[in-house]
Each structure stands twice: as structure tokens, then as C-alpha cells.
Amino acid sequence: MYVYDQHDQKIIDERVAQFRDQTTRFLAGEITDAEFLPLRLQNGLYLQRLAPMLRIAVPYGLMNSSQLRKLADISKTYDKGYVHISTRQNVQLNWPLLEEVPDILAELSTVQMHAIQTSGNCIRNTTTDQFAGVASDELEDPRPYCEIIRQWSTLHPEFAFLPRKFKIAVCGSTQDRAAIHYHDIGIELVADDDGEIGLKILVGGGLGRTPAIGSVICEWLDKKHLLTYLEAVLRVYNQHGRRDNKYKARIKILVRAMGIDAFREAVEQQWTALKDGASTLTEAEIIRARSFFRDPSYLALDSTLAMSDLEQDCTRDPIFANWIKRNTQDHRLPGYRIVTLSLKATGFAPGDITAEQLELLAELSDLYSFGEIRSTHQQNMVLGDVQVSALYALWQRLQAAGLATPNIGYLTDIICCPGGDYCSLANAKSLPIAEAIQTRFDDLDYVYDLGPLELNISGCMNACGHHHVGQIGILGVDKKGQEFYQICLGGNQAKDASIGKILGPSFKQKDVPEVIDRILSTYVTLRKEDENFLDTYRRVGIHPFKERAYAQAD
Amino acid sequence: MRRLIKHDSIVDDTWKPIDPDCSAPEHGQICSLEQWHNLADKDGSAVQLEPGQEPTPLFDALEKIDLLVINFPVFTDGRGFSYARDVREHGYQGELRASGHFIRDQLTYLQRCGFDAFQMADDSDLNAALTSLRDFTEHYQAAIDQPLPLFRRRL
Ligand code: SF4
Numbered sequence: 236m237y238v239y240d241q242h243d244q245k246i247i248d249e250r251v252a253q254f255r256d257q258t259t260r261f262l263a264g265e266i267t268d269a270e271f272l273p274l275r276l277q278n279g280l281y282l283q284r285l286a287p288m289l290r291i292a293v294p295y296g297l298m299n300s301s302q303l304r305k306l307a308d309i310s311k312t313y314d315k316g317y318v319h320i321s322t323r324q325n326v327q328l329n330w331p332l333l334e335e336v337p338d339i340l341a342e343l344s345t346v347q348m349h350a351i352q353t354s355g356n357c358i359r360n361t362t363t364d365q366f367a368g369v370a371s372d373e374l375e376d377p378r379p380y381c382e383i384i385r386q387w388s389t390l391h392p393e394f395a396f397l398p399r400k401f402k403i404a405v406c407g408s409t410q411d412r413a414a415i416h417y418h419d420i421g422i423e424l425v426a427d428d429d430g431e432i433g434l435k436i437l438v439g440g441g442l443g444r445t446p447a448i449g450s451v452i453c454e455w456l457d458k459k460h461l462l463t464y465l466e467a468v469l470r471v472y473n474q475h476g477r478r479d480n481k482y483k484a485r486i487k488i489l490v491r492a493m494g495i496d497a498f499r500e501a502v503e504q505q506w507t508a509l510k511d512g513a514s515t516l517t518e519a520e521i522i523r524a525r526s527f528f529r530d531p532s533y534l535a536l537d538s539t540l541a542m543s544d545l546e547q548d549c550t551r552d553p554i555f556a557n558w559i560k561r562n563t564q565d566h567r568l569p570g571y572r573i574v575t576l577s578l579k580a581t582g583f584a585p586g587d588i589t590a591e592q593l594e595l596l597a598e599l600s601d602l603y604s605f606g607e608i609r610s611t612h613q614q615n616m617v618l619g620d621v622q623v624s625a626l627y628a629l630w631q632r633l634q635a636a637g638l639a640t641p642n643i644g645y646l647t648d649i650i651c652c653p654g655g656d657y658c659s660l661a662n663a664k665s666l667p668i669a670e671a672i673q674t675r676f677d678d679l680d681y682v683y684d685l686g687p688l689e690l691n692i693s694g695c696m697n698a699c700g701h702h703h704v705g706q707i708g709i710l711g712v713d714k715k716g717q718e719f720y721q722i723c724l725g726g727n728q729a730k731d732a733s734i735g736k737i738l739g740p741s742f743k744q745k746d747v748p749e750v751i752d753r754i755l756s757t758y759v760t761l762r763k764e765d766e767n768f769l770d771t772y773r774r775v776g777i778h779p780f781k782e783r784a785y786a787q788a789d
Numbered sequence: 790m791r792r793l794i795k796h797d798s799i800v801d802d803t804w805k806p807i808d809p810d811c812s813a814p815e816h817g818q819i820c821s822l823e824q825w826h827n828l829a830d831k832d833g834s835a836v837q838l839e840p841g842q843e844p845t846p847l848f849d850a851l852e853k854i855d856l857l858v859i860n861f862p863v864f865t866d867g868r869g870f871s872y873a874r875d876v877r878e879h880g881y882q883g884e885l886r887a888s889g890h891f892i893r894d895q896l897t898y899l900q901r902c903g904f905d906a907f908q909m910a911d912d913s914d915l916n917a918a919l920t921s922l923r924d925f926t927e928h929y930q931a932a933i934d935q936p937l938p939l940f941r942r943r944l
Contacts (some may be wrong), residue, residue, distance in 0.1 A: 242939055245927045253924045270892050273865060356865070386929040386939065392901035393874055393932070397868025462938075473871045474843060508878055513931045513938060520940040684806060 236297050236384045236607060237527045239347045242513045246390065247344045250351060254278050255337035257599055262334065269376035277357055277395065279325075279350030280336055281659075287659065289328040289336060290353040291343060293610050294403075295363040295381040296324035300597035300606045305346040309594035313339050318473040318593070320578060320586040322650060323402070323703055324362050324610045325353055329657055351389055355505065356397045358469070362404045364412040365611040368528055369619040371567040374404075375424045376431050377407035378522035380461065383516065387462050394469050399484035402441075414612065416440045416449045416732035417704060420468060427455050434458060438468060438498070439490030442698035446734045447487040450495040458521060462514040467506035471498070471544070474672035531605040531620060536570025541623035548627045555630055561641040561683075563626065568621050576616040576633060577648065581673040584666050585651040586614030586723055595636050603629050612701075613650055615643065644687045646755075647673045654711060655718070656693030661694035663711025663718035668692055676746040685755060686767045691726070704728040706768050707754065708735045709747065720747050724754070724780055726774045736777050739786055752786050757783045792915060793886070793908040794896075797914045797922065802908065804856055807837050819858055822846070828868075837888070840868045844876045851881040863890035870902045876911035877903035877933045893918040897925055 239247070254274075261294055279290035291306070298306075305327060310318050313335050319327040331339055338363045352359055361384045381387045384403060388394070394401070406413040407424040415421025419439035434456040437587075440449030455465055468486075475493075478485045490498050549556035563572045576596070579585050588596075596616060600608045603625050604618040610616060616638075621629060633639040642648045649672065653657065654665025669692055676682055691705030702708030704726040712719050721742035726735030742750055757780050762771045774782070791802045805818040813827075814820045818835070820828065825836040826846075838844060847854065857876060859869040873885055886906035887899050887915060900922060900924035909918065931938040 240943070241925055242943060247926070248916070249925050249927070266892075270894075274894055356867075371858075383940075389929055390898075390925070391930055392898035392928075393870045395898055396865055396866070396870065396895075470871050470875075474868055477867055478840075478868075513941060514937055517941065523940070523943075706817075755938065 236299060236378075237294070237524075243347070243386075244344075245562045247347070247351075249339045249351050250278075250349060250390065250472070251337065251344050254340060258333065259338050259742060273355055273396070275297065275654060276355035277352055278336075278340070279353035281354065282331070282333075286330045287333050287336070289331045289339065291326045291328070291348060291350050292353045292360045293325050293348075294385045295361055295367070295378055296365055296610045296612075297378065298607070298608050298610065300601045302346045302348055303593050303600070305348070305609060306596070307590040309339055309342055310590045310593070311347050311686075315495070316589055316591075317701065317718065319584070319653065320588065320610045320614045320616070322586075322612050322614060322652070322699055323353075323360055324365070324612055325360055326610070327653075329653075329702055354400075356401075357395045358391060358401045358403065360389070361385055361614060362413055362418075364406050364408055365609045365613075365617050366412060366564075366619065367407065368754050369566050369568075369571075369573055370408050370410075370412075371408040373407050373567065374409075374426065375407045376525075376528050377405040377413075377422075378425060378528045379521065380422070380424070380434075380458070382404050382527065383461065383520070383524050384465070387465070393466075394473060394648050395410075397469070397473055399481065399486075400476045401486065402444055403465075404741070411728070411730045414701075414704065414728040414732075416730075417442055417446075418449065419765075420465065421449045422461075425455060432458070434461060435453070436464065436468075439487040439489045440732075441485050442701060443485065444482050444696045444698075445485075446488065446698070446703040447491065448732050448734065449487075451492060452495065452499050459516040459518075460510060461516060463509040463512060465504075466509055467502045470505050470712060471501045475501070496520065520738045531607075533568055533571070533620070534622070536568075536569040536622065536624075538569030538623070541570045545623050545626065552627075555627060558630055558634075558639055558641045561625065562639065563621075566620065572621055572623055572626060574618045574626070574629065575611070575620070575643045576638045577642055578615050578638070579642055579648045579671065579673070580637050580640045581647070581677065583637075584653070584656075585649050585669050587607045588616070592636055592638060593714070595632065596638075599629060599632060613648060615648070641679070642682065642691075644674055646682050646688045646690055647687055648689075649673065650689070650691040650705065652693050652700035654692070654700075658694060658699075660697060661711060662713040663694055663720065663744075664694075665692045665694040665700060665709075668709060668711075668720065668744065671744075671748045672751055675752065685759070688768050689726075689728075690751075701728070702726070703734045704732070705735065706772070712741050714741065718742065718744055721745075722754070722784070724777055725769065727769055738777065738781055740785075753783045753786075754780050761774060790861060792912055793906055793910065794915055794919060794922075795842065795884070795886075795906040799919070804835055807858075819856065838872060838929065840866050840870075844872045844879075847881075848879050848929060849874065849882075851879060854881070854883050856884045856886060857881060858886045858888050858908075861891040864891045864895060870898065871903055873899070873902040893921040894924075896921045897923075901928065901930075901932040901934050 404418040436453040437449030609617040651669040655661035693700035693702040694711040708723040721741040723735030831853040837858035886907040
């Protein structure tokens, strides 16, 4: 992974000092609330319902074991001994004290971490495929480009007071696991007719109040133009994005208003001034960025032998076999597998992880996965490089720590924002809904029979729980001071992206599990052979689901 | 006389402030964009842009302008950051002044975007504000104050 040199370290250290000074001045009454707001947000600090919330950046979801240990440490010293993995692969502390935040940031800087631009109207943490570098369907590792974007966007002087937040995602594989269609800018590594890999750029995707799928602004861009092109897009947005209404301020609204062709033209015009300028990437810089993501010291493994051992373990222990089937996947190299650790055990808030679990993960990653861990936008954790022969030992440790719930990609692997229990923007609670659904569908055989299914929950229109792109999406709404839940169906964040359609009037909290049950049984009744939920939904449309969901109890 | 930060020190403002009602601003007075358009002689002129007034119409006359003021009615409206870079990248050499309700914690970003003078609505403690200009000594991006990105300078 990327390692800071003295320059990177200096920038982070100076940022800590700056924020310490800002916090001191705020506490002394020298900065008003309104002035402090963007300053603290650009350092990931929210003042929430019960306590502040600090969002720590995990650039493109990659961490090492000393960073995990530091997070565990911080959560014990400054918080309540657990952290939360957000849907942008970041880590959130729920209970820090404002006065102590500068100290937390100073601690983070010792392990090359920070909270820069994890909130606010600026360029946020760039995200990518959680399986980057190890996926078997990858054209090129996207992480070097994520790192190049991270550096460029960090404390960018021109784009710190944009009309609204700005999110970039990069993907380099056949399957899009980074949801690039739902980002302000989505970047895909693609080959041209001669096989040269360049960048396809999408613009104007996003969730929130007005969900939109990104439009292609450039089919193929030479990689060296990455930063100047991004700068041109951002400059058009910064100058022309709406600032009169925060719900209409995202770039998607501007792109829609101008039309993609006029928007492209405006970008090209800005770009002529910037193109081939000093920010044009050099070959040396691309090589340098790539050098941090070279293969670790993989062993040349006899995969046939390893697989036959694995099969034996599986035959001996069906619970292990099931976990292998549900929570691990093919690695691009023989003899290795990718392991996803589920943070979705029933009874625990989705995405929460305790200090002890973090410490265990640090140890296990050192033992089994070259000391690296990834966080996912589905709010789970990944060990990317586990030898097949080590899977059984690893599983036993995970099992004992409650990190081996075999539900990755299934109904109970719910994406869920913190909602009304923590978030001051919420219309409704989201965590109890997740728990009620997990409890109701505790029959794993039924869950597996439903096939891969994404159920996403957001506590308000801000859509941190990505409800529009869940095959089943649940949104908390406020009806005359009461918490209600709207359900939408048919969302999808893969390359054939689609936005979920609202089923109908919203439901009371206590009715949600029953309604979900009805939706699922409708699917089970209507599905053909190998159809998954989305296939069936796309074939039959929303009506059969609607009819069943709103039918009077029989 | 109002004071401002210019080139890292605190100086008196020698320009007369904008007067929107004046039909023919005299030399030495800051013009609104409209007044500036109507100036017969633009040599040595001063003009103030508001958010929403892109600098593009000035591009042909940049060498005649001695002072370009970019106003920030609210500090959260960041359009002026792009305006500043845009005029500098088009070769503007004169004084580029931020005015209005920006805050001292924005000074380093403003400076990086090409501003060299800062007239703050609240000028009660310009000395303290001066220290904020030095918040950062290293940067990743190319900008006006450091035309090379870090990746072209890393040793
Ligand atoms: S979706 Fe709404 S309730 Fe949930 S975390 Fe985001 S802002 Fe808060």
C-alpha cells in the first residue's frame, strides 16, 4: 500500500496543527459556529444528536495492521471501544469529545491516517473495488490512480468550497464493485481498440434526493491527462453548479440542466487551458504510484493439492464448508482466496466493529494476509490474500470472534446508515429495522434459497445507506412527526445500473418485516429457474409486488 | 483608510472603494463590472467581480487592469477561487484582491489560487490573520504560488 515520505507526512502534520489551532479558537469563542462548521466538516467532524462524530479517512478502503491497532487504541482511549465502517469505506467514531479531536488526529498521523475531507462541500475520499489488485476479473489495479487522485484532491485550494460534496470512484474490473455510475465522477479503466488502457470518465451520477446514473463524458482518456481533466470538470462545476438550493447543488443537477453535450463542451473549453500543463502525469509518477501496489511476496502454490485439502476440511466440517462458499472468493492467483469478514451478525449494528475485533483482525492480517485489510462499501472487512491452506485456522479464529456470519451478499448482509440513533439529519431510525429483518429471516436455508440480494437502508433522503441502489431499498421518512418507511425495488449498482422504484405509500416500523416477507415470497412464487430477485423484478415489474405488499391480511 | 494584507504585510488601501451609483468612476476608484465596461480608458483601471460574474470578459484587457477585486459576500461561496486561478492562468499580473466575508482560515487557499491581497470584512486582527497565511509549507497540487505539483518536485 502507499507509504508516506517526508512530504506527505509534513502535509498531514501541518493539517493537524491547523485544526488544533482552529479548535482552540472555536472553544475560545473566536470563531463562530457558522464559520467553524465547514472547517470541522472538512476534518470529518460532525456535531451529532448525542455526541460529535469523527469520520476517519480510509483512502480507497485500504489499511494495514498498525493502522487497525491504532484505531482500536483510539476507540478505547477516546471513545466507547468500537468503531463503525461507513458506506464510503471510512471509519467513524461515534463518541469523541470535541476538545480531544486534535489529539485523535495527532495520533492518527503517526500511522499515516487523517480525517481530511471526509465531509463538507469538497472532494471526498476516493473509493474503489474492495477486491482491487486481487480480483480475477481485473484489467488493471485501480489503486495507483486512486492514490494519485487522493494526493491531488487533498487540501486542493480551489475546490474546498464547492456547491456541494463531490465523490469520485475508480474501477478496473469487468464487474463494477465500486458503483462508479453513482458517483459525481466515475472512472473506469478500459482498453481502446489497440489494447492500450486508458480512462473512461462518467459524470453526474449520484444518490440523495434526486438519484441519477452517470453519463459518459469521455470514452477514453490517456491516463496522463487524469488530473488536468478532473480539474477542468471541477472548475466548470465550481463556477456553474447551483448554490441557491442545497438539494439542487450536486453536479448531477448541473449536468442534467446543461445536457451532457453542452457540459462536455464547457469542460473541453476549460481543459484546453489546463491540458499538457504541469499537472499532466509523468511516466515516472505513474510508475511511482504503481510501485506501492506491487504484488506482495506470494508463494508459488500447488493449487490442486491445496484444493483437495480444502475439500477434505469441507467434507469434515459442513459449517466451515458453508462459510467458504458464502464468504470467500476466487483470487487471481492459484492457492489463494479472498475472505470477507461479515460485520452483519444479528444483534449488532451493521458495520460496527469492536476494539478487540480490530486487534484480532490486525493479528490475523499479519498472520495470513500480508498485514493488509480492506473495508468495503457494504460495511464489511476483507482479507485479500489468504492461502487456501490457512483458511480453516483463520475461520476458527473468526468464528470465535463473531466475524464469520456466512451471509456475504445475501439478504441479511444489510447496508445500513447509522440513522436516527446517532445522526441528527435522520428522519427515522434505521438500525432497528435492520435488526428486525435479520431476526425475522434467521433461517439461513431460506436466505440462501433467495439467492444474492442487496437490502439497503437509509434513515433519510441523504441516502448514506444507498437505498436507491438496493434491490430492496428502505428509506426512513417523517410523517407528521412519526417514523415511517418507504420501500423501493429494483435498484442495482452494477454496470447495468438502475434506480429503485417506490413501491407505494410508506409503512409503519412494525410492519416492515412483514412487508419484506411478502415481497420475498412474491419473488419466490414468480421466479423462473435461475432467476435472481432483480431478474424476476425486471421481468414482471413492480405490480405483483405491490399487490401483495398492500393486500389486506388474509 | 481601510487596511488590508498585501504581500504578507499590513498596508493601507490606496484605492477608492466601489460606488455603484457613480456614473463615471474617476481614476483610482474601483469599478463594478458594468462601470468598467463603460470606461473609455481602461489603462490602470480597477474592477470588482461578484460571484456569478465570470472573469472571461476581462481576458482581452488583463494587462490594462491594475487591480482586480474578487468579492466574497459569503465565505462558503467558492466561485472566486476558480475566478482567481482562471485570470492568473490567463496571464493577469496586477493586484488580485479578495474582499468581503472570507475568513482567515481560507487565506492559504486564497493565496494558492493567486490572490496577493486580502481585504477582510472583519479587519480587527489582521496580525493574527497573517499567521494563517503560513498554515502550510508543502502542497500536493500545482497552483499559482507553486506551479509544479509535488510529484514533479519529490526528492
Ligand atoms: S442517510 Fe440520513 S440518517 Fe442516514 S446517516 Fe445519512 S444523513 Fe444520517
